[in-house]
Amino acid sequence: MEIPYTIHPRPDTGVYNAKLGVWLFLASEVMLFGALFSSYVLLRIGSDSWPHGYSILDWKIATFNTVVLISSSVTMVMSWASLMLKDFKKYKLYMGLTILCAFIFLAVKAFEYNTKFGHHLYPSTNTFLAIYFTITGLHGLHVIGGIFVNSYLWGPGSKMWKTQPERFTNRVEVAGLYWHFVDLVWIFLFPVLYLL
Amino acid sequence: MDASSPEAIKKQVRSYIVVFVALMGLTIVTVAVSTFHLSVAAAVIIALAVAIVKASLVAGVFMHLISEKKLIYATLALTAIFFIVLMILPTSHQLDPIVQ
Incomplete structure (x- = not known):
C-alpha cells in the first residue's frame, strides 16, 4: 500500500504527512529538553552557590562549536534549496558539508569531554557538571541521530531523487527541520552552560 | 510569484545568507556581553534575549515558520x-x- 500524502498536502491539514509528523515529534522534543532546562533552573536557584560556566568550561571551544553548528544549519537549508532548483550535485555538496560539520562538532565535544575527564571532572563531581553532561550528552545523541539520517539521505536514500524527486525533496526538508531544531537547542545551551 | 518557483527559491537563498551573517554577529554579541561581567540577572536577561532572537531567525527562516x-x-x-x-x-x- 502506498503511504498517502508524501508529496502533496493533505486537504484537511494543509501539509504533507511527514511534515506534520516531524513537527509533532519536535513538539515532544521541546518538552524533553524543556524538562531538562527546567531542572537546570531548579538546581541553580536551589543551590547556595553556582559556578560561572566559563570558570569550569572552555567557552572558546564552545564558541567554535556554535559557529560549526550554525554553519551546518545553513548548509542543510541550502541542500534543500538546491533540490528545489533541481541541482542534485549541489545538494550532494551541501548535504556532505552538513554531515562534515556534524562530525566536527562531535569531535570537538569528544575532545572537551576527554579534557574534563582528564582533570577528574565527572558528572558525579558536582551538580553543575551533572546537568552539563546530561544536557550536552543528550544533545550529542541528537547530533549522532542527525548524522545517521543525513548520511542515509546523502548516500543510499538519494536514489529516490531519480524516481520520486518531489518526495525526496520533502524528506530532505523534514530532516532539515530536525537538524535546525538540534541547532536551536544549542543556541540556548551555549550561553546557559558556558557563559552564565 | 509561486513560492516554489526558481526565482522565489533564489530569493530565499539570499535570505539564508543574510540570516547566517546575522547569527554569526549575534554569537559574537553573546560572547562579548559575557566579558562585561554584569550582574547575574542582567547577564541572564541579555543572553536569553539574544538567544531568543537567534532562535527566532532559525525557526522563522530556516524552518520556514514565517509561511507555515x-x-x-x-x-x-x-x-x-x-x-x-x-x-x-x-x-x-x-x-x-x-x-x-
Whole structure:
C-alpha cells in the first residue's frame, strides 16, 4: 500500500504527512529538553552557590562549536534549496558539508569531554557538571541521530531523487527541520552552560 | 510569484545568507556581553534575549515558520504553553505564601 500524502498536502491539514509528523515529534522534543532546562533552573536557584560556566568550561571551544553548528544549519537549508532548483550535485555538496560539520562538532565535544575527564571532572563531581553532561550528552545523541539520517539521505536514500524527486525533496526538508531544531537547542545551551 | 518557483527559491537563498551573517554577529554579541561581567540577572536577561532572537531567525527562516500552515502554528502554540509552564514550575515555590 502506498503511504498517502508524501508529496502533496493533505486537504484537511494543509501539509504533507511527514511534515506534520516531524513537527509533532519536535513538539515532544521541546518538552524533553524543556524538562531538562527546567531542572537546570531548579538546581541553580536551589543551590547556595553556582559556578560561572566559563570558570569550569572552555567557552572558546564552545564558541567554535556554535559557529560549526550554525554553519551546518545553513548548509542543510541550502541542500534543500538546491533540490528545489533541481541541482542534485549541489545538494550532494551541501548535504556532505552538513554531515562534515556534524562530525566536527562531535569531535570537538569528544575532545572537551576527554579534557574534563582528564582533570577528574565527572558528572558525579558536582551538580553543575551533572546537568552539563546530561544536557550536552543528550544533545550529542541528537547530533549522532542527525548524522545517521543525513548520511542515509546523502548516500543510499538519494536514489529516490531519480524516481520520486518531489518526495525526496520533502524528506530532505523534514530532516532539515530536525537538524535546525538540534541547532536551536544549542543556541540556548551555549550561553546557559558556558557563559552564565 | 509561486513560492516554489526558481526565482522565489533564489530569493530565499539570499535570505539564508543574510540570516547566517546575522547569527554569526549575534554569537559574537553573546560572547562579548559575557566579558562585561554584569550582574547575574542582567547577564541572564541579555543572553536569553539574544538567544531568543537567534532562535527566532532559525525557526522563522530556516524552518520556514514565517509561511507555515495554521495547524503547525496551533501545534507549536500548544507546545509553547506547556513549555512556559515547565519554566515557571521551578520558580513557583516563590509564589507560595507559606514559603514567603
